[in-house]
Amino acid sequence: MGALDLMLGRPDVQHLALTPWILVPSLGVLIIYSWMLFSVVGISVTFHARRPDLAEAAMRLRLTSIPALVVFGLIPLAVVAILLGQYFFDARVPAATYLERVAVLLVAGYGCAWLYGRKHISNGPALPAGHAEAEPGPLGLRRGGCQGVRLVVGMAVMVALGAGLFFLTAVIDLLHHPGQWGYVSTPLPLVFSVQVVVHFLAFAAAGHLVVGSLLMGSTSEAAGLDARVLGAVVAVAASLGAPVLVLWDLYTAPDQALSWAAFGWGGAAVVLLLPAALVGMAVLRGNQGRLAAVGVALALCVSGALIAKHGALIFKANMEHGVLLATAAAKDRAEWSAKQEERYSSGPADPKLGERIFQERCTTCHAWDRKVVGPPYQETIPKYVGKEEELVSFVRKPVKKNEGYPPMPDPGLSGKEARAVSAYLLATLPSAAPKGEER
C-alpha cells in the first residue's frame, strides 16, 4: 500500500483530524475568489459598451491574472477535490460525478477569465463607445469584433463559474446531510433545495462585497470617482442582503447540523456586516476613498465568518464519518501488515511478549480459575489444545460464543501479538490446572 494510497483512500486518524482545518479554508478561498471573479467580469461585461472606464476599473483589480488564477483558484480546487474525495470514498454517493462536473466548470470558467483578462489588457485603454478603430486588435479582429468576442467570453465566464459554484455548493451541502449519502442518485433533489440556493446567494453576496470594497479604493481621477460610487453601491447592496440570507440559512439548516458555533459565526457575520454597510453609505455620501481599506478588511472578515459558519455546520457529521474512515483504514492496515507478517516472519512466538500481553490486557477480564468478566481460562483454553491457529484467529476477531457471558471486545492485537499470547496461554495451561484435577 503506497503512501499516496494511504493518504487518499485510507487516511489515518492524524490525517483526518487535519482535514477540516485544510478543507474549510481552501473552500473559503475557492468560493470567495470565484465569486470575486464572477463579480469583476460581470461589472466589466455590463459596462464595457457605455462606461468603458468602469469596466477598466473592475479589470484593473487584476483578479484574472495567471498567478491569481493558479494560487486562489486552481490550487484550492485541487485540494478541495482531494479532501472531498477522501470523505466520500466508500460512501455510496456518486459525489465523484458532481466533483468532476464542478472541476470541469470551474476550470473552464478560470480559462475563460484568463482569456477575458488578456483580451481586455491587450486591447489597451478602453475607447468611448462609437469610436472606430482602423487597426485590428489581437487575434486579427477589429475593435468592434473584439467587443463582441469580449461579450461572449465574458458571458461564458459567468455561466461556467456560476454553474460550477452552484454544483460545488450542492456537493458541500451533501456534507451535512449524511442521511442522503446512501440515496442520492441524481443531483436534482438536493441541488434545488432551498438551503443550496440560500448558501449560493450568501457566498455571492460575500464575493460582491469584497469586490465592491476593493472598487471603493479606486484612485481619485474622474473615472475613479464613479468607480468608487459603483463599488459602494455594490458593497451596500451586498451588505444589506447578506444578513437576511444568514438568518434564512440558519432557519433552514438541518437541526442535526446546528451547533452553538454555527449560530456564533452567523451572528459574527451579521455584526461585521453593519459597519461594512455604513462604510459603503459613507463613501456614497462623502466619497471618502480612505474608508475603502476598512471596507475591504470588513468584507474579508465577513467572508471568513460565513465560511467558518459553513464549517461549523458540516463539522459534526464529518468528524463522525472521519472517525469511521480512520477505523476502517486502521483495520485495513492491520490486516495488510498481518498478511505481510505471516508471509515473511518465520520465528517462533515470543513467550515473553505473550506473558506481557496476558498481564496487560487479558487479566482485566479473565483469570485462570474463576469468572471475572469473561469465562475462566481453565474452561476455555483446553478446547484449543492442538488447535493453536483457531485460538489465534479468535483472539484477533472475537465472536460471541457463550450465552452466559458478555461479548468479548476486539483487543486490537497484531498477528504477532496474537500468536505470542496464544502460545503463552497454551503453554501455561498444564501448570495452571489446579492440583486436584490431575487424577
Added chain:
Amino acid sequence: MRSPFRLLVLSVTTFFLVVLAAIGALGWWWSDTKMPPDQPVAFSHMKHAGELGIACTHCHRYAGRGPEATVPALSVCMECHVKVKTDSPEIQKLTAAWADGRPIEWKRVHSLPWHARFTHKPHIGAGIECTTCHGEVAGMAVMRQARSLEMGWCLNCHRQKSAPTDCLTCHK
C-alpha cells in the same frame, strides 16, 4: 429635524439589530428543543461501539424484537464494569447507582411526536442497518440525533424500498 442621512443610518442599524435578535431567538429555541441533551453519565459510543466493536443489539436488546429498541438496564453495563475501569469517576457513578438499586436516568435523544407510531421490529427485520437512521454512532463521542426523523425523510426511504406508504401504517 434629523437629516435624511442620519435617519438612513438609524434604519439600517435597526434592521441589523432586528436580524441579530432573530438569530439569537433561533439559537435559543434550538438549544431549548433540539440540542443534544447532556447525559448523567459520560457514556461514549465511540469507545464502546467504535473501538471495542460491541454490537448495537448487545445493549439495545429489543430493537429486533419489538416497538422500542430500549436503553440498556444498569445490569448490562455492570456485566463488564463490575471489574473494568472501576477507578474512573464515571464508572463509579454506575457502581453507586447499582449499590443503591436505582437506574441511571438517561435523557432521551430520539423522540417522535405522539401522532406518529414507529416500531423498530419491522425495520430491523427488513435488514435496515442501525446506522441508516441513527447515523454513524460508532463515531459519536456524545450521542445525538443525526437524522431529521421527519415524515418526508421516512417516506423517501419507504418509497425507495416499496414499503407501505398508507397513512394508517404510521398514524393509528
